[in-house]
Amino acid sequence: MKTETNELTGSQRSTRIRKTLLFATIAILVIVACFAGYTVISLYTSLRSINPNAGSAESSLNLQERINILVMGVDSRDKNDPGRSDSIMLIGLDPVSGTMSVMSIPRDSRVNIPGHGYDKINATTNPDYFTDGGVQLLEKTVESMIPGIRINYYTKANFAGFEQIIDALGGVTINVEKAMYYKAEDTLIDLKPGVQHMDGKTALDYARFRHDAIGDFGSWGGEEYGRVVRQKALLKAIVAQTTALRNVWKLPPIIRAVESAVVTDLLPNDMLRIALAFKNTTDKQVTTVTFPGAPGYIAGGSYVIPDLEALRTNIAPLFSPVLPTD
Numbered sequence: 001m002k003t004e005t006n007e008l009t010g011s012q013r014s015t016r017i018r019k020t021l022l023f024a025t026i027a028i029l030v031i032v033a034c035f036a037g038y039t040v041i042s043l044y045t046s047l048r049s050i051n052p053n054a055g056s057a058e059s060s061l062n063l064q065e066r067i068n069i070l071v072m073g074v075d076s077r078d079k080n081d082p083g084r085s086d087s088i089m090l091i092g093l094d095p096v097s098g099t100m101s102v103m104s105i106p107r108d109s110r111v112n113i114p115g116h117g118y119d120k121i122n123a124t125t126n127p128d129y130f131t132d133g134g135v136q137l138l139e140k141t142v143e144s145m146i147p148g149i150r151i152n153y154y155t156k157a158n159f160a161g162f163e164q165i166i167d168a169l170g171g172v173t174i175n176v177e178k179a180m181y182y183k184a185e186d187t188l189i190d191l192k193p194g195v196q197h198m199d200g201k202t203a204l205d206y207a208r209f210r211h212d213a214i215g216d217f218g219s220w221g222g223e224e225y226g227r228v229v230r231q232k233a234l235l236k237a238i239v240a241q242t243t244a245l246r247n248v249w250k251l252p253p254i255i256r257a258v259e260s261a262v263v264t265d266l267l268p269n270d271m272l273r274i275a276l277a278f279k280n281t282t283d284k285q286v287t288t289v290t291f292p293g294a295p296g297y298i299a300g301g302s303y304v305i306p307d308l309e310a311l312r313t314n315i316a317p318l319f320s321p322v323l324p325t326d
Contacts, residue, residue, distance in 0.1 A: 050258065050259055050262045050263055050264055051263075051264055051265060051266060051267060051268065057265070057267060059267050059269060059270055060152075061152075061267075061270040061273060061274070063095040063096075063273065063274075063277055064095070064096065064323070065321045065322065065323060066092050066093065066094055066319065066320065066321050066322070066323055067092070067093040067095065067152050067153070067274065068090060068091070068092050068093075068149060068150060068151050068152050068153075068319050069090075069091045069093065069151075069152065069153045069154065069155060069266075070088070070089075070090055070091075070135075070138065070139060070142060070151050070153070070154045070155070071088070071089040071090075071091055071154075071155050071156075071157075072087070072088055072089075072125065072135070072138070072154065072155070072156045072157070073086050073087040073088075073156075073157055073158075073159060073162065073207075074086060074125065074156060074157070074158055074159075086107060086122070086159075086208070087104070087107065087207070087208075087227075087228075087231055088104070088105040088106075088107060088121065088122070088138070088142075089102060089103070089104050089105070089231065089232070089235070090102070090103045090104075090105060090142065090151075090319060092318060092319040093274065093277075093278065094323055095274070095277040095278070096323055097285075097323075098277065098278055098280060098281045098285055099281070099285045099286070099287065100239075100278075100281065100285065100286045100287065101287045101289055101318045101319065102232055102235060102236075102286060102287070102288050102289060103288075103289035103290075103291055103315065103318075103319075104228035104229075104231050104232055104291060105121060105142065105291060106121075106216055106217035106228055106291060106293065106304040107120065107121060107122035107216060108120050108121075108122070108216060108217070108302065108303050108304045109121040109145075109291075109293065109303065109304045109305075109306055110298065110301075110303035110304065110305050110306070111141055111144075111145050111306065112141075112144060112145075113130070113137065113141050114137070114140045114141060114144055115132070116130055120303065121138070121141060121142075121145075124137045124138040124141050125137070125138050135154050135156065135265075138154075139151040139154065145306060145308075145311060146311050146312070146315055146316050146319065147311075147312050147316060148312075148316045148320050149316055149319040149320055149321075150321055153264065153265055153266045154264060154265055155262060155263075155264040155266070156262065156263045156264070157261050157262045157263075158261055159204055159208075160261070161257065161258075161260055161261015161262060162200065162203075162204055162207075162261060163199075163200030163201050163203075163204050164200060164257040164260060164261060165200070165254065165257045165258055165261060166198070166199065166200035166203045166204070166238075167199055167200040167257070168253045168254045168256070168257035169238065169241070169242060169254060171197050171198055171199050171200075171203070172197070172198055172203050172234065172237050172238055172241055173195065173196070173197045173198070173237060173241065174195070174196065174198055174203070174206060174233065174234065174237055175194065175195045176191050176192065176193050176194060176195075176196060176206065177193065178193050179191065179192055179193055180205075180206070180209045180211075180212070181211075182209065182211040189205040189208075189209055189211075191205060191206060191209070203234060206230055206234065207227070207230055207231050207234050208227070209227060209230070210226065210227040214226040214227075215227070215295075216228065216304075217291070217293070217295065217304050218295065219290070219291075219292075219293060219294050219295075222290070223290065224290045224291060228291065232288045235286070236283045236286050236288065237283070239281065239282065239283045239286055240282060240283035243280075243282060289315065289318060291304075291306070292306065292307035292310035292311055292314065292315065293305055293306040293307055294307075
């Protein structure tokens with residue numbers, strides 16, 4: 001009589017292992033697909049939330065010409081508080097070559113504000129100062145100051161949110177060029193010179209420090225100095241250190257931080273298209289542009305006085321819509 005057994009032959013065991021591996025692989029792929037889908041949906045939802053008009057505006061993005069984005073850091077603690085522009089940066093993107101040009105505009109620049117005459121440029125964004133104050137007035141002012149360019153989009157961030165974004169990125173490494181110390185009732189900046197990895201608060205201290213002999217902006221020998229230089233150095237460091245984060249898996253915490261801090265008129269689809277165009281860009285492809293101007297006094301007021309001829313002849317071509325040809 002033949003004895004029954006539950007033992008499997010080698011062939012049967014091999015078949016069962018293959019089936020188990022196949023089912024496990026399918027399960028993992030399903031989980032990954034679900035997570036990726038959830039992440040993309042969450043990302044898109046977050047991007048919509050930082051553009052108040054995302055549901056009604058139509059895209060005008062053209063990836064065959066230069067894209068100029070006006071970036072503002074405002075001295076408010078809430079993204080809905082207009083505040084004054086504590087930092088202003090013009091970023092020109094070349095989608096074809098994946099390169100960027102970055103110019104800081106000193107907040108004390110004496111400019112001709114359309115409809116209002118001459119004043120400091122950072123006053124343009126505050127409706128308590130001008131009745132039509134806001135981003136559009138700042139855009140008009142910059143376009144008037146640099147003839148021939150067009151501001152395509154803006155991005156505005158408050159400083160509390162800036163800290164959160166840097167923290168979400170895992171911090172940023174900066175070579176602090178000198179000791180920086182400032183103490184006030186609610187502020188303490190105490191940075192030592194040398195290379196250091198900064199959290200969001202420390203990076204913000206570095207970017208905002210102007211309590212030295214130079215202050216916000218200084219210019220001599222064809223070079224610029226002061227806080228505007230640190231702001232551009234910080235931007236280049238962020239570009240250099242975030243290449244590993246530019247994938248959908250690592251974006252959610254960063255996007256959540258951006259969502260709480262940033263307001264923009266870029267549409268979600270356009271943000272993603274620009275991100276794809278610049279996904280391989282490194283700090284080597286970021287050119288920092290010196291603002292042509294010098295500190296001075298007019299009628300007892302302290303300003304940075306722009307060199308209008310240099311803005312027209314040297315700066316405007318770097319931010320004009322037409323891309324350079326080979």
